[in-house]
Amino acid sequence: MRDKRVQSNIRSRFIYLEQGNFGDYRSVGSGVFELRIHVGAGYRVYFAEVDNTIVLLLCGGDKSSQTQDIQRAKPYWREYKEAHT
Numbered sequence: 001m002r003d004k005r006v007q008s009n010i011r012s013r014f015i016y017l018e019q020g021n022f023g024d025y026r027s028v029g030s031g032v033f034e035l036r037i038h039v040g041a042g043y044r045v046y047f048a049e050v051d052n053t054i055v056l057l058l059c060g061g062d063k064s065s066q067t068q069d070i071q072r073a074k075p076y077w078r079e080y081k082e083a084h085t
Contacts, residue, residue: 006040046073
């Protein structure tokens, strides 16, 4: 990603996440959430919460790869849960 403005926006969103402010996000099912970043190509970051405190970042992409990214994030989350239960 070469666009410095996009990089800055994404970094800022991660800082907000660290502070517990999730901003614009929604559930995409199976315990996976989509963080929407409205800059550039419409970037998305897929995550899950662990014990209500830890955010596990699963994968990311932009609006054009949204469906595939969601399909990729869900098995990552399932595998994580299986390995840690």
